[in-house]
Structure formats: structure tokens, C-alpha cells
Amino acid sequence: MLEANFSFSYRNFEVLKDIVFRLEEGEMLFVLGPNGSGKTTMLKCLNRILKPKGSILIEKINLNNLKLEEIAKLFGYVPQRGEVSFLTVFDAILLGRRPYIKWEVGEEDVKIVEEVIKLFKLEKLALRKLNELSGGELQLVLLARAFAQQPRYLLLDEPTNNLDVKNQIEVMRIVKKAVKEKNVSAIVTVHDLNLALNYAEKILVLKDGKIHTFGSVEALNEDVIREVYGINVEILKYNGRRIIVPEI
Amino acid sequence: MSVAGEYKRLIFKRFSFSLSLIFLLILLTLISLGLGSYRISVSELLFEIFNGNPILWNVRIPRIVSAIVVGASLGVTGAVTQCVLRNPLATPFTIGVAQGAAFGAAVAIVFLGAGQMHRVGESLTIFNPYIVPIFAFAGSLISVFVVLTLAKLRDLSPEAIILAGVAMSALFQAGVMLIQYFATDVQVASIVFWTFGDVGRTKWIEIEVITLAFIFCFVYFFYRRWDYNSLLTGDETAISLGVNPKKVRLEGMLISALLTAICVSFTGIIGFVCLVAPHFVRLIIGGDYRFLIPTSSLVGACLLLAADTIGRNVISPIIIPVGIITSIVGAPMFIYLLLRGKHVRG
Numbered sequence: 001m002l003e004a005n006f007s008f009s010y011r012n013f014e015v016l017k018d019i020v021f022r023l024e025e026g027e028m029l030f031v032l033g034p035n036g037s038g039k040t041t042m043l044k045c046l047n048r049i050l051k052p053k054g055s056i057l058i059e060k061i062n063l064n065n066l067k068l069e070e071i072a073k074l075f076g077y078v079p080q081r082g083e084v085s086f087l088t089v090f091d092a093i094l095l096g097r098r099p100y101i102k103w104e105v106g107e108e109d110v111k112i113v114e115e116v117i118k119l120f121k122l123e124k125l126a127l128r129k130l131n132e133l134s135g136g137e138l139q140l141v142l143l144a145r146a147f148a149q150q151p152r153y154l155l156l157d158e159p160t161n162n163l164d165v166k167n168q169i170e171v172m173r174i175v176k177k178a179v180k181e182k183n184v185s186a187i188v189t190v191h192d193l194n195l196a197l198n199y200a201e202k203i204l205v206l207k208d209g210k211i212h213t214f215g216s217v218e219a220l221n222e223d224v225i226r227e228v229y230g231i232n233v234e235i236l237k238y239n240g241r242r243i244i245v246p247e248i
Numbered sequence: 249m250s251v252a253g254e255y256k257r258l259i260f261k262r263f264s265f266s267l268s269l270i271f272l273l274i275l276l277t278l279i280s281l282g283l284g285s286y287r288i289s290v291s292e293l294l295f296e297i298f299n300g301n302p303i304l305w306n307v308r309i310p311r312i313v314s315a316i317v318v319g320a321s322l323g324v325t326g327a328v329t330q331c332v333l334r335n336p337l338a339t340p341f342t343i344g345v346a347q348g349a350a351f352g353a354a355v356a357i358v359f360l361g362a363g364q365m366h367r368v369g370e371s372l373t374i375f376n377p378y379i380v381p382i383f384a385f386a387g388s389l390i391s392v393f394v395v396l397t398l399a400k401l402r403d404l405s406p407e408a409i410i411l412a413g414v415a416m417s418a419l420f421q422a423g424v425m426l427i428q429y430f431a432t433d434v435q436v437a438s439i440v441f442w443t444f445g446d447v448g449r450t451k452w453i454e455i456e457v458i459t460l461a462f463i464f465c466f467v468y469f470f471y472r473r474w475d476y477n478s479l480l481t482g483d484e485t486a487i488s489l490g491v492n493p494k495k496v497r498l499e500g501m502l503i504s505a506l507l508t509a510i511c512v513s514f515t516g517i518i519g520f521v522c523l524v525a526p527h528f529v530r531l532i533i534g535g536d537y538r539f540l541i542p543t544s545s546l547v548g549a550c551l552l553l554a555a556d557t558i559g560r561n562v563i564s565p566i567i568i569p570v571g572i573i574t575s576i577v578g579a580p581m582f583i584y585l586l587l588r589g590k591h592v593r594g
Contacts, residue, residue, distance in 0.1 A: 044484065047487075047488055048487070049484045049487045049488060067490075068487060068490045068491065068492055069490035070490075071490070072488060072489050072490030073490075075488060076488070077484075077485065077488035079482065079484055079485055082481070082482075082485075083480060083481055083482040083485070085480040085481075085535050086530045086534045086535030087477065087480060087534060087535050087536060088258070088534055088536070090251070090255045090258075091477070091534070091536050092481070095474075095477055095478055095481065095489055096489070098474055098477075098478055098489040098490055098491070099489060099490040101474055104538075110252050110255065110256075111252065113252075114250065114251050114252045117251050118251070123251055126251045126254065126255065127254055127255065127258055129534055129535075145481075149489075155488075
């Protein structure tokens, strides 16, 4: 279980205030909110890329007391934008094993990377260099690396960025499967509210660096969206699914 | 073939490339041993070496060993600097190692009288040889510590290091020019002569110092190879992979700069090897630092040895300092990078 209770300031400017929530194992939490509301900052605080005030506990153990390498075994992180380099796709995904490698990679590490490559259908790109990939392909590599890390928590910052609609569905399906079958928890930031309605179990809505709403996905309604985003929407039902239609 | 199988084949190719570089270096060494004003055929080489041929033992072998260790040092420091500063054009010289050394050397030559010269044929020799390298090394150190201290105020970001480096380089360059302005003709000539990088001026004891420093630094860099690969993903992702980017950057910069400073202090300024060697490797086997570190060293060694051999033989008996040859080779590489137009890190 993850228990968060923290705030984060950047040079006297309070970016996040009183972020308090709990997440059980095997849950999928979507973090929503307008641009600049602190979604990305919140993810970065969770695995101590940034150092917030307060505490983040994993099974009652405070992350402040853990080394970076130990935190890296708990959290797999996918940033919004990936850096390109001359590394091959295989090498880049192999980096997910970095927290486990003592001196050199073993057969087990290579096997895990091979499985992840198959999972994301990256076989044909495995030996291509990152600087030769499209934005969508690079995004899949970033996701694959986080999976190769075999973390207990996936922190995905707009993971469907640059992906076509088929790949968006495919990626969310893979994440959901990992959440269900491997008891991994996922914390996902998105702008697409319909994606959240389709895949989230819990939502956390940020407004001006504070939690506006936290609860099950049903809590995402017209009023919350109007208060947070300042727009009117209609939520329709279609084939048992809810669809958000903004007023134009 | 499975993905893992294909990857293992790729790793084998990288190993083969490294091995072929070792053979190339041996070949270049044999050629270099034989070439010069006094030519020795390959078949006679072994006999001459064991017979203690003074030309080989006093002139060529120290020169060749010096070219190899200095080239290897510059190659590996270039690879590391480009990674930690996340800039394909970065080298230890970016943070003012060369300009600091030149300033130190200028101070020693002008103010401590190390600049009296005499002519030997066409070449100029600097007296009091140890004062100059000690001051050159001190000059480099000052530059490195000032740059890294300034950059620390800005969270040790690559941009801060580069900007502070450019500022310090300009300052030291101005210092050298000021000293030259008030120096005598002979002293100015000595300073200029010192800045021509030349592996022929190192003696055995100096070669031993460079070699020891290279071994220590190489082991450290190789130990950090996974951290350098992680840094290629950006600082934030590197943290999420368990790597402390600031620590790796600071140590990498410091150790690269110290190794380069030792080389420059004894040999003068040899540019472009740091820049060219890692890029050459990346084009052939990619940017994996597990291989980039050893192969950049080997390419650096091959490049400097080849350049020095050319410099010794092209208008023999006059020896062109190797720094001039490497700059001539390095310029087209810069243009190639410019035309390629892709900004990739590592």
C-alpha cells in the first residue's frame, strides 16, 4: 500500500499542497487536472525525482530512508518526453534492469527484456537506434523500459502521448493487464478524460496544486469537470460506458 | 532468430570491433616503430628492440607509448564528457582545461624564467621542463575547480558547466594574451611552442605518470558505464533508474578534467581526439557505454599514434607537432557533424 502525505515548493512557490491519498496494490489511479495543476510534479515527487516535504510510505516504509536504487525497484517511471540517443532499443529497455545489475547483465535480465519486447510488439525495432524511431515508437520503448524494471508501481506521465488510437488502446490494455495479473499499481496522468473513464478505478483531480476530488472513477462528473476545467460537459451512456462530450 | 539471439550477435559484433581495434593499434605501432629518418623493416624490428637499439628505445618507443596512452586518455575523457554534459561537442577542453594549462605554462615561462630557449636544428626546446608542466597542471586545476564550483551554484546542470567553462576559457585566454603582450619575443615563442601539442617531449617518468592516471580513470569510467547509459535517458529518468545524475556528472567531469590536465601538462594541447574518437565509435557500434569506453580509448590511441607517425614522416626530418595534425583531421569531423544535423546525446 502507498500512503502519500506531502507538499512541494519550488523556490518559495508552492506547487503542490497537502497531497494526501492512499493506493492499494493492484489499483489503477488516474491523475487529472488542467495544464499546470501539478500532475507531473506529483508523479515526480512519488519516486523522489523531486524531494517533497512530508512523507511517502510504501508498506509503512518511508521512501526518505531508502536509497535511489531501492526506490527504482519499486517505481517504474515513464516521462512525457523521452531523450533520443545512439542506444539501440534493446539496450534502452535493458536499462530498466539497471537497479538490479551488479556488474553485468545476466541471462535472466536478457530474458525479461525479450519478454517485454514481445509484450509491446517491438521485435522488429529491437536493434534499431533510438534516434531512428518515430515519436510513438519511442513512447513504446519508454513504457517497455518501465515494465522491464518490474516495479510495484508504474508512474506513467501521459503514456498515450504520440500514440495512434490503436496503440493507445493497446498500451492501456497492457497496463491494465499488468495491474490485474501482476498486482502492480499504476498512477497515470492523462488529459483525455474519456480514457480515464474507460480505464481508471480511482481518480485524483488536481486544481491549482491541491486535491479537488479523490475517489472512485464514478466521482468524475459534470460538476467536477466544470469546477476544475471551467467548461460544461455532458456525460452520455453508450453500451454501458460513460462518454464525456464537451459543450462547444 | 529470437530477439535475444539477435542481440547477442550484436554484442559479438561490438566485441569483434573492439578486438579489431586492438589489432589495428598493434599494426600501427609496428609501422610507427619502423618509420622515421632511420627506417627499420618489420623483419628487423624484433632484433633491434632486443638488441637495445638506442633510436628505438630513446626516441621512438617512448614517443609511441606516449601517443598511445595520451590518445587513449583523450578518447575516453571525450566519451565521458559528451555523456555527462549531454552535448555532442563537449570535451574536457570545454571547461577550460587547455586554456588554464596554457595560462599556467605562460606564467612559468615568463615569470619563472622557464622560457629560455636554444635552437636544436629547427626545433625549439624549453628549459626547466618540470616547472612548466607543474604550472600548466595548476592552471588546469584552477579552471576546473572554478567552473565546477560556479556550476554547483546552478545545480550542476550541463548548461551551467558549459557556460562557466566558456567564461573561464575566455578569461584564461585573455590572461595568456596579456602575458604575451608584455613578454619578450623569445618568451612569446616559447609559449606558442608549448601550446603545440607534441607527444615527443614526454620522458619515461612522465609517461608512467600518465599511464597510471589513465588506468585509474579508465577503471572508474568502466565501473560507471551503466550510469552513463542511464544518463543518456535524461536526468529525471536516470534518477528513476537508481542513478544520482549530479554525483555521476560531478565525478565524471572532475576525473576527465584531471586526466586531460595531466596529459596536456606534459604534452601541450592536443585537440579533436576527445571529440572525434567517441563519435567515430558511435557511428559504427552505437552509443552503449559498456563498449564506448574501451573502444573510444582504442580509437583515440590509434588516431594519435597515426597522426604522430604522419607528423614525423610527412616532411621528415622536420617533425610536425601532433596537435597540428589532429586539428587538421578534426576540422572535417566538425563539418560532418554540422551537416548531419541530428542532435543526439551519446
